[in-house]
Amino acid sequence: HVSASWSVDETLSASARFTPPEQGFYDLTVQWSIISESLARSIHAKGDHGYGSLIRGGQGSRISFHHNLWANHVARMPRPGNYDGPDKDPVGAFIEFRSNVFYNxxxxxxxxxxxxxxxxxxxxxxxxxxxxxxxxxxxxFKESNSLARAWFAGNSMNGVVPADIAPVAAEPAASAYERVLAEAGASVRRDAVDARVVAGVRNRTGRIINTEQDVGGWPVLPPGVAAPDADGDGMPDAWEAKQGLNPKKADGAALARDGSGWTNLELWLADAAKVRG
Incomplete structure (x- = not known):
């Protein structure tokens, strides 16, 4: 649930050179996020450079992007790959893009x-x-890598899905389209930027921009009122009481008692993401 916009290069990337291998990353997921409106003709030294995502892994790393919205980029929606050739990395990266929306x-x-x-x-x-x-x-997708291996199934182009798709146990593109537009990004209370980006996808009017001023500039965000949190652990007192926790004991980092393996704070954040205003 990240909302990222107005970069002068890629808007949200995940790349590493794995030299040495321990400096790389090996398990990464990006989900339910909006990656929109990189600035095309902005201040990048190379000129037009409004890109979506550069995603390069290696040495057996596993990367998953699902239920995200990419909207209004010059290119790299996305650009996956590997910095090293097979002499340095004979294993490579494993990357999955599932149930995302790519627009314009x-x-x-x-x-x-x-x-x-x-x-x-x-x-x-x-x-x-x-x-x-x-x-x-x-x-x-355009492929130039002679060693790349790819699987495409169930994808739609302008609402049309090829007739010879392979059956997969996953969310269909039409359903993913609606859910991503409804729930991706900081969507509990969407700001004007995300609302406009999503509307531009639905009515196909969203365009690549050069500066945030092209779309009205930074939105005015009304101040919110934080819920009471007596112990300052990031979890509202009312929620802690409902979970049987002590609102006066800072235990956000403790493992939740439901056996999920999450911390109490992670469990609260997951619950908060379900409440949409």
Whole structure:
């Protein structure tokens, strides 16, 4: 539930060089987030550089992106890959994109892998691709990597799913489209930016921008009122009492008693994300 916008390069990326291997990351998920409106002609030294996501792993790393919305980027929606060739990394990365929405890529394709020869495998399953005003061709992905392995199934382009899809036990693209637009991002109380981005996807009017001023600038966020939290552990007193916890004992970092393996604070955050205003 991250909302990321207005970058001068990629808006939300996850990449590492794994040199040495222990400096890389090996298990990562990004989910239910909005990745929107990178700034195309802004202040980047290379010129037009409004990109979505650079996602490069290696050495057996596993990366999952699901139920996210990418909207209004020049390119890299997404760009997966691996920095190292097979001589340095014979295993590569395993990356999955499942039940995401990709809207309004600038140019001829939404995502691509421009590596020449690097070990990487990825799944694109049940994603919804929607062309916008800046999209030139209905192409989901362009592959240039001779060693890449890819699986595509259940994806839709402008609402149409190929007839020969393989059956998968996952959320269909049409359902993912509705749920991502309804629930992705900081969606408990959406601000004007996310609301406008989502509306621009639904009515296909959202475009690539060069500066946040193109879309009205920074929104005014009304101040909120924090719920009482006597012990300052990040969990409201009322919620702690409902869970049988002591509102006067700071135990947010303690493991929850439900056996989930989550901390009390993580359990509260998960509950809070379900309450939509």
């Amino acid at each position: 890529w600038g140019g001829g394709h939404s995502g691509y892998d421009a590596d020449k020869a690097a070990m990487v495998a990825y799944n694109f399953v049940d994603n919804a691709y929607v062309m916008g005003p800046d999209s030139q061709q209905a192409v989901a």
